[in-house]
Amino acid sequence: MKKSKLNMFFISFLIGFMVLSLTPDGTFSAAQAERDHIVVQTWGGKLGEAQEKAFFEPFTKETGIKVIGVEAGTSVGGKLAAMQRSKNIEWDIITADYESYNTKYYNKGFLEEVDYNIVDNTGDLLPSSAKKWGVAQYLEGICLVYNTNSFPEGKAPKSYKDFFNVANFPGPRAMHNWGGPTDNLSIALMADGLTPDQCLPLDYERAFKVMDKIKPHIKVWYTSGAQLVQALLDEEVVMAIATDGRAKSAISMGAPIKIVWNQSFYYLGYNCVVKGTPMKKEAMKLLKFCNRPEQQAIFTKIIGYTGSNPKAVQYLPVELQKSQSTHPDNINNVFNFMTIKNAQWAVDNVDTVDEKWNTWIAR
């Protein structure tokens, strides 16, 4: 009897422990009012590694200010809000979020205004790189890629129209489902004959009508870059709307795919300074450092994403130069998605677009 009671106690203890272990994020951090180093939120993985090597380490070498990169997963916004509420600023800089999210953060009072007296080297950057709430650091391109085994030379798709044409270009496809689907719906509208400047504000009915036709053929709705690369490597899909960085890394890993630059576009990823940071001045200096073309070239060599400073292309090995969207040959074929007509609409309507998209895709 005694033994079984002990057993019972042991098991209920274990169950309690198991329930506790279910919380995904066990981090617990103490308040830090003052510190002598800059904490930068990164996206981890290879991207984080590229940021360390190209920017953080050389910055420390030059200025003596230590920089620590921390990975935040996908919970940047939530964490920022929590930091402001508790007045416990754990990060000084957030890196590479899109304009629509940064604008939201800024409007909520989570971000400092950039001090352009310190960050005085933005003249060479791409248009719309220098915002009041952040400075663009790299661009993430969205482009069409296709499998060269399925579509040999002469039969290859050339535009988004071909992506939606299942009769002439049969086979499973991939598209992203990681939030912010304004680009997907705009691509559908471009395939339907609109120019980029005509896409916004979105005509939902028309866009979803085009999407309805392709839905059964989208085999992979990827929610991470790694998932996209895997689908391209496994030849699980014959075509994909992909990010250029991931497409390039799939190619370098041996995937038989080609990028269609026609109609491709890019977003800028910005670095922003968190409101209330004790390291504001130092953070601004790091923002300035990130604009240097030679540092951006190191970044591109590691991760494949193009820097926001077109001059960085000169510092790249010749074989890499051609595949950058800021290369003189490509720069006129690609466009900045956040400078098309009515781009502000996309910033103002993220919630509604997300909701409509979820409603459509969940069924």
Place this chain on the structure above:
Amino acid sequence: MKLTQRGSIRHYSLLQSILLASPLLVLLGIFYLIPLLSLFPESLQHEGEFSLEHYYHFFREPLYGFILFRTIRIAAYVTVICFLMGYPVAYSMAYMKNRKLSNLLMICVMLPFFTSILVRSYAWMVILQTKGIINSFLISLGIIDRPMSLLYNEMAVLIGMVHIMLPFMILPIYTVLKNLDRNLLRAARNLGASAVKAFIKVTFPLSLPGVGSGVMFTFILSLGFFITPALLGGPKTLMISTLIEQQINRLLNWNFAGAISVILLLTTIVVIAVFDKIVGLDKIYKE
């Protein structure tokens, strides 16, 4: 509430019970109850003013009700599968003559808990993916000639969730079965009941308290599942916790996230109440 002394078992007074439970109550109060209660006022704010807007929005947009219903359905599937798979395991663990073997089984049940959910979900991705273990095996045997899509659908989510939830079902059932008075079973057999009949008439009804807790654990934890559906599922397995996460982390609408959470909480309470009405939880727990 029985506070009388009965037999040799000591019954504590209310004050004594509260004192004994106070460390846990304080902990739960600070880290669970207060945050939970603060959700309510949060969810009733819209642009700085008191408003039911977020609740209207939840019911006006078809997305949320649809996803809530799907979440309940998937949680129910997981619970039923866990019960069907877990009961036999718990039964054999409790009644196995070979102690060593039953200990080994116990270790097998517990072992997955020493690995994080994330790792286990990734392991399922490795197993189920297009060029994963199952597909390569079936192709090498010549059973199929093209890989099947096993990942990013409801089947994958169910497999992953059942794997994680199984111990929550097995352990409570095991504990109850282990402590059953075997004499009752012997009496039944003695009076001429077959093994099957003795199980149906004696063992199973007496194990219901364990089944009840197992079902509750599994169902409630499954309702709030986040990582596994996000990793193993696709658009057709979007669950309510993912929508809450989107509101919190990307859209920064904490008020609406609060409203969805409150509705999820109320739904859970209603489902438990219905379950209680049908099965009679209080009857189960009666001595």
